Amino acid sequence: MWKFIHQLASPPHFYRIAQILIPWLAVPGLLLIGYGAYAGLFLAPMDYQQGDAFRIIYVHVPSAYLSMLAYMTMAVSAGIGLIWRIKLSHAVAAAAAPLGAWFTFLALATGSIWGKPMWGTWWEWGDPRLTSELIMLFLYFGYMALRGAIDDTTKADRASAVLALVGAVNVPIIHFSVEWWSSLHQGRTLVKEGGPGMDPGMLYPLLAMILGFSLIFGALLLRRVRAEVLFRERRTRWVKDLILSGGN
Amino acid sequence: MDLSMGGYGAYVWTCFIMAGVVLVVCEWRARLRHRRVYRDIEVRIKALGDS
Amino acid sequence: MSSEDEPIGMLSGIAGIARRDLLLAWKRPGDVLNPLFFFAMVAALFPLAVGPSPEQLKLSGPAVLWVAALLSMLLSLNSLFLSDYEDGSLDQMLVSPVPLSALALGKTLAHWLTSGLPLVVVSPVVAITFQMPFSVTGYLMLTLLFGTISLSLLGSVGAALTVGLHRGTALLSLLILPLAMPILIFGARTVSLVASGDGVAGGLYFLAAYAVLTLSFAPFATAAALRISNE
Numbered sequence: 001m002w003k004f005i006h007q008l009a010s011p012p013h014f015y016r017i018a019q020i021l022i023p024w025l026a027v028p029g030l031l032l033i034g035y036g037a038y039a040g041l042f043l044a045p046m047d048y049q050q051g052d053a054f055r056i057i058y059v060h061v062p063s064a065y066l067s068m069l070a071y072m073t074m075a076v077s078a079g080i081g082l083i084w085r086i087k088l089s090h091a092v093a094a095a096a097a098p099l100g101a102w103f104t105f106l107a108l109a110t111g112s113i114w115g116k117p118m119w120g121t122w123w124e125w126g127d128p129r130l131t132s133e134l135i136m137l138f139l140y141f142g143y144m145a146l147r148g149a150i151d152d153t154t155k156a157d158r159a160s161a162v163l164a165l166v167g168a169v170n171v172p173i174i175h176f177s178v179e180w181w182s183s184l185h186q187g188r189t190l191v192k193e194g195g196p197g198m199d200p201g202m203l204y205p206l207l208a209m210i211l212g213f214s215l216i217f218g219a220l221l222l223r224r225v226r227a228e229v230l231f232r233e234r235r236t237r238w239v240k241d242l243i244l245s246g247g248n
Numbered sequence: 249m250d251l252s253m254g255g256y257g258a259y260v261w262t263c264f265i266m267a268g269v270v271l272v273v274c275e276w277r278a279r280l281r282h283r284r285v286y287r288d289i290e291v292r293i294k295a296l297g298d299s
Numbered sequence: 300m301s302s303e304d305e306p307i308g309m310l311s312g313i314a315g316i317a318r319r320d321l322l323l324a325w326k327r328p329g330d331v332l333n334p335l336f337f338f339a340m341v342a343a344l345f346p347l348a349v350g351p352s353p354e355q356l357k358l359s360g361p362a363v364l365w366v367a368a369l370l371s372m373l374l375s376l377n378s379l380f381l382s383d384y385e386d387g388s389l390d391q392m393l394v395s396p397v398p399l400s401a402l403a404l405g406k407t408l409a410h411w412l413t414s415g416l417p418l419v420v421v422s423p424v425v426a427i428t429f430q431m432p433f434s435v436t437g438y439l440m441l442t443l444l445f446g447t448i449s450l451s452l453l454g455s456v457g458a459a460l461t462v463g464l465h466r467g468t469a470l471l472s473l474l475i476l477p478l479a480m481p482i483l484i485f486g487a488r489t490v491s492l493v494a495s496g497d498g499v500a501g502g503l504y505f506l507a508a509y510a511v512l513t514l515s516f517a518p519f520a521t522a523a524a525l526r527i528s529n530e
Contacts, residue, residue, distance in 0.1 A: 037264065042250075052254035059267040099274060106270050110263040117259055138477035145473055149464050158527040159460050163474060166456055166520055170478050173509070177481035180501075181488060220274050227282035234289045243290050 032212030070100030312397030320409030360429030415447030
């Protein structure tokens, strides 16, 4: 087991193993999303207050959840790379960032569109989740901008790792800040609070969507990391052998 | 099967389609990047090999 | 700094570098005054743009003053490590026997004394033009006190990450602003709450706690960032 993890940190092994893993994540992920979307759109009972518009929850909540999962992935792998100097870890962080930014954008866009029929406005500064998602998008942009500004890969890895960690400390604070102020003004929350109060017919598709999105995120991440690893290791022997032998 | 989503169809479907597009775009770009990196290395190796 | 056979204590290391920066700032008063003028001018932009209605000024006062203070801090943070980077002092700091995090803290302290504290002191003057009653002004100063401390500390991390980078200025702002948003939210809105008579203890506690939090990790993060940017 330990040997497996140790091997995983070696780029050529990771490259190979990831290729095998991707379909095992992607296919169940797509199936779950298929079920979740169908059930969410057509089978789940209609919401009493919001009508059918509430069905947007089935893409909004998974996106928001993924935006945070991606950030945590980025920060944790950046931290591991910084502390234990594992190059592959840095590659994971670099690969996670654009994915996280896309999911954050999706959360914002779906949140905004949901807001229109609900409150009549395309944006609601009083909604804590929307506002903290926006700040998170800026955090992602900052991270990617810093990476882009530094030419040397190792320096870029380590500098952006510091930034990611500082940002990670701030993510819960940002959420707390915005939530606190929203509750002061009895803010109109966008997201219907799930949990035990939620009808199982509504809840299961949501859980399926969240899990499905997570698996897809995993598959996408692995794909991006493979490309990243290939690029970083382009001058090594194993890459040369791989390409000459016509492998993928 | 209420495709119009009780009148909110435009909103709901836009969101779902947007989500699908984002997923497809991410997949595409990842594959594209991989292919481009691979090809660049291949070209360089072959060029060095021939010289 | 001291000769090699005298071990330098951490506190005197902090004090030493803070004193040096303060002396440098004393010799160049522009470094302190320009951000203050900037603060006043940015604050003035809003009534100019929006119009001088007193009710609007009173309402928007806390927010405008806080945004202006934030931008002024960003402006002065740019040059935190710049001159040291350019004249080689930064390299000296990297190999100094004094821990780098202590030196970072010392520099941040000097920065706050020359950029943050003046803002706190000057803010009542600008606040008057926003029809801010004196009772509220006191809270404005208190929130700015805690807020500018946090900003100096957070900003030092950003400055360390971007020192010497092409177009580091814009990048620094991009990095710091999202992190500064909770400070802004709590700072400005707490002062607004005072004006409307609500309880502000929660907001003040948050700002104080945030300052303590950043104080506990920022010097180390700044030191790490300095090493990374300059190895």
